[in-house]
Each structure stands twice: as C-alpha cells, then as structure tokens.
Amino acid sequence: YNRGLHKIETDNILLITPNERLTTQHLAELDLSSIPADLFQAKAGTQMTFQSEGIQVIEITKLTTEKTGEGLSVDITRLGTKNLIFVDEGHKGSGGESWFTLRDTIYKDGFAFEYSATFGQAVMAGGKADDNLLKRYSQAILVDYSYWHFYEDGYGKEFNVLNVSDTLFSDQTRTMVMYANLLSFYHQWRIYQDHPEIAAEYNLQAPLWIYIGSKVIGKKTKSKEITSDVYRIIEFLHAITTDPDTAISCIAALLSGKTGLIDKDTGEDIFAKNYPDLMLGYIRSLNLSAEEIYSSILTDLFRTDRQTPLHLARLRGSEGEILLRFGNGKPFGLKQHRR
Structure with a gap:
C-alpha cells in the first residue's frame, strides 16, 4: 500500500515477537491474509536492508547492541533508525529497560505500533505501577479494547457455571465434572468434524480445550496437604488412559443424565x-x-490408546511451556506457565 508519489521511505518493516512460536504463528496468519512476509534475512554490508518489500519477522531476543561472533543475533545499529515496526505482546518487555531501549532506537526516525493484552498489564508488567510507562502509554494509545468490550462484541468465550449441591466438592464430584468438561469438548469437536460445511460457512477453526489453573505448586497446612490445581489436571489426563473403567463409567453416566x-x-x-x-x-x-x-x-483427541502413560516434554526455545503427549505419540496439548 505504501507506493506511488507519496510513498514513505523506510529502512525496514519489522514485526517483532517475543518468541519463535509466535513468529511461526504470525507468518502463517500473514500468509493466510496474502500479506508478503518472511523471516528476517539481511544483506551483507554496513547497514542491513531486507531482501524483500514485505514484512520481516524477528524475535526481540535476537536484537542486541553488543553482537559478538556469528550466531543469529542482530546488532540494531545496522538496522537504521527509520523503521516501521509492529511489536506483538509489548507488555512482555515493559518490565525491562533494555527492551524499550532496543525498540526506541530502531524506530527513532520511524513509527511503531505496539500491541499488548491490556493497557493495565503493560503498565504493571514489572510487578508494580510505573509512572513513566503510565505517561508513555496514556499519551499514545489508539485503541483501548478491554476484555469487557471484547466479550460484549461477541469475541469472548461463553461459560456455564455449575452450582452443584456437593459444596465440599468431593473427589468423586471433581472427577465427574472433569469428564463432563472433556465430553463437552469432544461434543464440539465431533460437530466440527462431522459438519465441515458449517465450519467453512462461518470461518470457524477447530475447537480448543483450555484448563486454567491458579497454582502450579501445592502447599501444606497444619491439618492437610493441598494439591495444586495444575497437578490435579495432570493427574486427570494421566488417568484417562490408565483407568479406562472410570472413564467409561463417567461417560456413560453423562450420556444417561445420571451423574449425581x-x-x-x-x-x-x-x-x-x-x-x-x-x-x-x-x-x-x-x-x-x-x-x-x-x-x-x-484415538482422535489424544492420539493414543489404553494404558499409555502421560508424558511431559520441555519445549525447547520457549520458556515455561511443556508439551503433553501419551507415550511416544504425537503431542496433543501444551502446558503454559505464566507469571
């Protein structure tokens, strides 16, 4: 779009991401939108310029002011200062001064669009309110799209609160609720698979199953030991294959409407x-x-069969993320830890 007599000259157009996984995701999305884009590639020379007119995608972790040796890092002094940059998940770097310095330097004579989960999250990224960040963002926000508006516009997830009579939430109730959650996900997945024409008409992607836990590590009190909810989820996933009798009986109870x-x-x-x-x-x-x-x-959701134990594997190059798979099968899920 930046062509013709009034074309604005820039050194580069950069999309800066926090990690390689999001780089891959953005490249796929840009391709679906027919927007020319590629991984960062630079010509040899004093100042780097890209080998294509499209958007070049690079992780913030690869930008540096003190490059040594070969490697994949890029010295920002060779990028010029008249760049158009797009920063994804900008709040992830807000708590560190070095990331701000890197970004500010490469668009000193250009322009930056920064995307963050929320304004509040960006300001509090360092763990406490930052007056400088507050001033910086409050004078530059183009769109403040808080979750309430996001949800009211139809983009949020619908939810269903189950007010059951078992106020103590026994192990039996917890197990049944978790199988109800699994079966409701399978229900959505089955409709998606059986009726692709409906999904295509509304441009729907395959359903996603998310468990949200508040604690990774349990704790002990004087009277009892409290297991973390994340660990309970891992236990449940493991039991799906190793305890088929319970799984089948819970599914049967849910289908018959006699769950208790x-x-x-x-x-x-x-x-x-x-x-x-x-x-x-x-x-x-x-x-x-x-x-x-x-x-x-x-077979279809977990890519496995009975009696296959759950395995967790650290995902290389991505802090706080663990792949979930049964046995040596293909990964079916991802565990993420967010501080």
Whole structure:
C-alpha cells in the first residue's frame, strides 16, 4: 500500500515477537491474509536492508547492541533508525529497560505500533505501577479494547457455571465434572468434524480445550496437604488412559443424565436429558455407546490408546511451556506457565 508519489521511505518493516512460536504463528496468519512476509534475512554490508518489500519477522531476543561472533543475533545499529515496526505482546518487555531501549532506537526516525493484552498489564508488567510507562502509554494509545468490550462484541468465550449441591466438592464430584468438561469438548469437536460445511460457512477453526489453573505448586497446612490445581489436571489426563473403567463409567453416566451432579436450586441432575440446556444433544443423537465414545476420544483427541502413560516434554526455545503427549505419540496439548 505504501507506493506511488507519496510513498514513505523506510529502512525496514519489522514485526517483532517475543518468541519463535509466535513468529511461526504470525507468518502463517500473514500468509493466510496474502500479506508478503518472511523471516528476517539481511544483506551483507554496513547497514542491513531486507531482501524483500514485505514484512520481516524477528524475535526481540535476537536484537542486541553488543553482537559478538556469528550466531543469529542482530546488532540494531545496522538496522537504521527509520523503521516501521509492529511489536506483538509489548507488555512482555515493559518490565525491562533494555527492551524499550532496543525498540526506541530502531524506530527513532520511524513509527511503531505496539500491541499488548491490556493497557493495565503493560503498565504493571514489572510487578508494580510505573509512572513513566503510565505517561508513555496514556499519551499514545489508539485503541483501548478491554476484555469487557471484547466479550460484549461477541469475541469472548461463553461459560456455564455449575452450582452443584456437593459444596465440599468431593473427589468423586471433581472427577465427574472433569469428564463432563472433556465430553463437552469432544461434543464440539465431533460437530466440527462431522459438519465441515458449517465450519467453512462461518470461518470457524477447530475447537480448543483450555484448563486454567491458579497454582502450579501445592502447599501444606497444619491439618492437610493441598494439591495444586495444575497437578490435579495432570493427574486427570494421566488417568484417562490408565483407568479406562472410570472413564467409561463417567461417560456413560453423562450420556444417561445420571451423574449425581445435582442442581442445588432445582434438585435435578444437571445433565438430565430433559434439562433446559439440552447438553450433549448431538452426541446423544448419534446413539454411540460410552465405550465407542471413549475409544474415539483416545484415538482422535489424544492420539493414543489404553494404558499409555502421560508424558511431559520441555519445549525447547520457549520458556515455561511443556508439551503433553501419551507415550511416544504425537503431542496433543501444551502446558503454559505464566507469571
């Protein structure tokens, strides 16, 4: 778009990401949008210029002011100062002065668009409010799209709160709730697979299953030991394959609407077939047995079979991320730790 008599000359157009995973994701998205883009590639010489007119994508961790040796790092003094840059997840660098210095230097005579999860998160990225950051962002924000507006515009996730009568939340109730969560995900996935024409019409991607935990490490009190919720999730995933009897019985109970999860207001099983929300209606219409659904979950969602233990593998080059897979199979999930 930047062509013709009024073309604005820039040294480079850069998209700066926090890690290689997001670099790969952005390149894929740019390709889908038919926007020319490539990984950073530079010509030899005193000042670096790109080998294409498209957007060049690079991680912030590869920019430096003191390059030594060969390696993949790039000395910013060779990039020039008249750059157009796009910074993804800018709040991740807000807590460190060096990242700001790097970014400010390479667009000193250019322009920067910075994207952050929220304004508040950017200002608090260092763990406490920063007056300089507050002044910097408050004078430069073009769009402040907080989650409330995001959700009201239809982009948020719909949720369902289960107010069950078991206020102590016993192990049996917890297990049934987690299998209900798994089966509801499988329900969405099955509709997506069986009716691709509907997904294509509305440009829908495959459903995503997310567990959110607040604690990674448990703690001990005088009376008992408290297991972290993240560890409970790992235990549950492991039990899906190693305890098939429990898995099949829970799926059967959910399909029949006899889970023992009682709505404390109505006294009715929240998965009863005549419940107003008509939960799991599509799966029930297929008339599949609990055994058949369980086998499909293992094969199609987790890429495994019975009695295969869960394995966790550290993801190289990405701090705080662990791949989840059963046995030596292909990874089916990702565990992320966010501070």
